[in-house]
Amino acid sequence: MSPALDPRQRAWARFVTAHALLVERVEAALVEAELPSLDWYDLLWSLENAEHGRMRMADLADKTVVSRSNVTRLADRLETAGLVVRMSCPQDGRSTFCVITDKGRALRARMWTVYRKQIEGLFGRHVAAREAEELAAVFERIISRLRSKT
Amino acid sequence: MSPALDPRQRAWARFVTAHALLVERVEAALVEAELPSLDWYDLLWSLENAEHGRMRMADLADKTVVSRSNVTRLADRLETAGLVVRMSCPQDGRSTFCVITDKGRALRARMWTVYRKQIEGLFGRHVAAREAEELAAVFERIISRLRSKT
DNA sequence: CGGCGCTAGTTGCATTCGCAATCAAACAGC
DNA sequence: GCTGTTTGATTGCGAATGCAACTAGCGCCG
Numbered sequence: 317m318s319p320a321l322d323p324r325q326r327a328w329a330r331f332v333t334a335h336a337l338l339v340e341r342v343e344a345a346l347v348e349a350e351l352p353s354l355d356w357y358d359l360l361w362s363l364e365n366a367e368h369g370r371m372r373m374a375d376l377a378d379k380t381v382v383s384r385s386n387v388t389r390l391a392d393r394l395e396t397a398g399l400v401v402r403m404s405c406p407q408d409g410r411s412t413f414c415v416i417t418d419k420g421r422a423l424r425a426r427m428w429t430v431y432r433k434q435i436e437g438l439f440g441r442h443v444a445a446r447e448a449e450e451l452a453a454v455f456e457r458i459i460s461r462l463r464s465k466t
Numbered sequence: 467m468s469p470a471l472d473p474r475q476r477a478w479a480r481f482v483t484a485h486a487l488l489v490e491r492v493e494a495a496l497v498e499a500e501l502p503s504l505d506w507y508d509l510l511w512s513l514e515n516a517e518h519g520r521m522r523m524a525d526l527a528d529k530t531v532v533s534r535s536n537v538t539r540l541a542d543r544l545e546t547a548g549l550v551v552r553m554s555c556p557q558d559g560r561s562t563f564c565v566i567t568d569k570g571r572a573l574r575a576r577m578w579t580v581y582r583k584q585i586e587g588l589f590g591r592h593v594a595a596r597e598a599e600e601l602a603a604v605f606e607r608i609i610s611r612l613r614s615k616t
Numbered sequence: 617c618g619g620c621g622c623t624a625g626t627t628g629c630a631t632t633c634g635c636a637a638t639c640a641a642a643c644a645g646c
Numbered sequence: 647g648c649t650g651t652t653t654g655a656t657t658g659c660g661a662a663t664g665c666a667a668c669t670a671g672c673g674c675c676g
Contacts, residue, residue: 372654372655373654373655373656374653374654374655384654384655384656385655385656385657387655388655388656388657389656389657392656405654408653408654409654410653410654410655411653411654411655412654412655
């Protein structure tokens with residue numbers, strides 16, 4: 317929310333509240349389906365996309381935009397749930413790999429069926445293909461700036 | 467994050483991570499300036515825009531997209547900080563008004579100078595005016611759907 | 617009027633989060 | 647090779663969150 321006169325500020329305000337509302341709904345749908353939260357999904361998805369289904373903790377934190385300490389705890393919970401395992405990193409004794417298990421892959425896939433339906437119904441439905449391209453482009457611009465700088 | 471083939475899914479994924487990165491930066495800037503968090507700002511801003519600078523707790527929760535119990539605690543903290551006061555609602559004995567104080571208005575204004583700078587530098591800078599209009603339109607569509615339905 | 621249900625708000629409790637401190641391994645300079 | 651510094655990961659602790667239970671006031675219907 318912001319004093320919305322400038323179109324950019326208005327866009328920002330809507331961006332923020334749309335995000336809050338959408339995430340709220342998606343989370344509700346996951347609870348409804350007795351599935352874990354989006355945090356778990358993001359972590360699993362990041363791993364599944366990585367080489368050999370594994371990533372170092374710090375990279376995982378960067379990728380999922382979560383604090384280091386938080387990704388540690390998240391991985392703890394996922395590990396006790398059998399969705400990931402930790403392995404020591406041969407190249408660097410300080411690092412530890414987080415590796416997705418088959419069970420982890422299976423759960424992510426199951427979550428995706430719910431997640432996908434929500435995205436389409438709540439978001440995609442209201443965005444034309446052209447607009448989607450444009451949104452993606454704008455956000456990619458912003459993301460790459462934020463990731464590169466400082 | 468999602469299996470990004472469909473442009474809409476790609477847009478969604480970028481939308482989510484851009485949001486996370488942007489909010490992270492804005493929060494950092496507020497901490498840097500020794501100011502409270504965005505939650506506080508949103509609540510104060512909602513109040514400042516309301517008639518007589520006041521709102522009932524439930525309306526405030528809806529407006530700021532925060533759970534009821536959470537808005538109670540948030541208001542507690544703001545109240546002890548002298549930024550808002552609670553007043554009983556004459557029309558409905560169950561409701562309580564949350565009213566922004568002069569100190570609250572002053573703080574919000576001060577936060578806005580920092581917040582605004584961040585929005586412009588991190589977001590607005592990368593969005594053309596036309597694009598901003600389009601983003602605002604898309605998100606407004608989504609928001610009104612989400613608020614009206616169910 | 618009296619009881620039943622509904623709504624507004626708060627609170628208890630368990631979970632989660634963020635920050636600072638800690639520990640261990642790597643690395644740089646001498 | 648030894649020491650000081652930096653980096654990766656974890657942990658302790660206080661703060662914040664979500665959910666469910668609880669209290670109190672409104673309003674309806676008999």
